[in-house]
Amino acid sequence: MIVDYSFKVRWGDTDAAGIVFYPNFYKWMDEATHEFLAAIGYPSSSLYAEQQVSVPLLEANCQFKSPLLFEDKVTVRSTVVELHSKVFKISHKFFKEDEKMVAEGYEIRAWTSFKEKPKAYPIPNEVREKMMPENAETVKN
Template identity: 70%
Template structure:
């Protein structure tokens, strides 16, 4: 299962030529990650408020295939590509119409903020179960 995060490119997301400034892709991947967590029933705000759990970013990458422009309608299709004990890799595919315009990922750690120093924790089984069906086979 993939979740879909929809947005429209705003003028402030672009440079003087009307092309999206590349750091915005990372912002949208972050937004899509939080939308993914909400879609599987674990909104980031509730995780942090009730359990002091966050999912800080350890690594991110994005490959740009085509430019996005002001007012483009975009869907970010997200799914867990790898699931480990304390860490997961979430893939994001940016689609405009029928074109893939970018692909990226974020590696995130399931982290407790209960103590003074954040510490990675095992992803609870009930949450892993929600993520597992979304792990997609990687062809190679």
């Protein structure tokens, strides 16, 4: 599954020069992951409310290729690129409106139960099937 998450850069996302301050890319990757989960039928809020399950971040990385500026229209294209028993790696590619890639990064997250002490659990098969890159249909949000 490939999920597109689109937004416009806001003034508060930029530094004094009007260039996006780098931590915002990590914020947007986080948002894109939650959009991805919602697109495959597992919105984070419902997942936690109904099953006390969340996907805490284990690792994040981002490479910046070109700056984003105030009011740029951006699309983050997200797809799971590695799927292990309890952990998944989700890739995020940032594109400007002209389809120029301006950054790419990834997050590694664990399928975790918070019913008691936080503990990673195997990702359910029905979730895995929807996450798998082989099911590469694009969903725009």
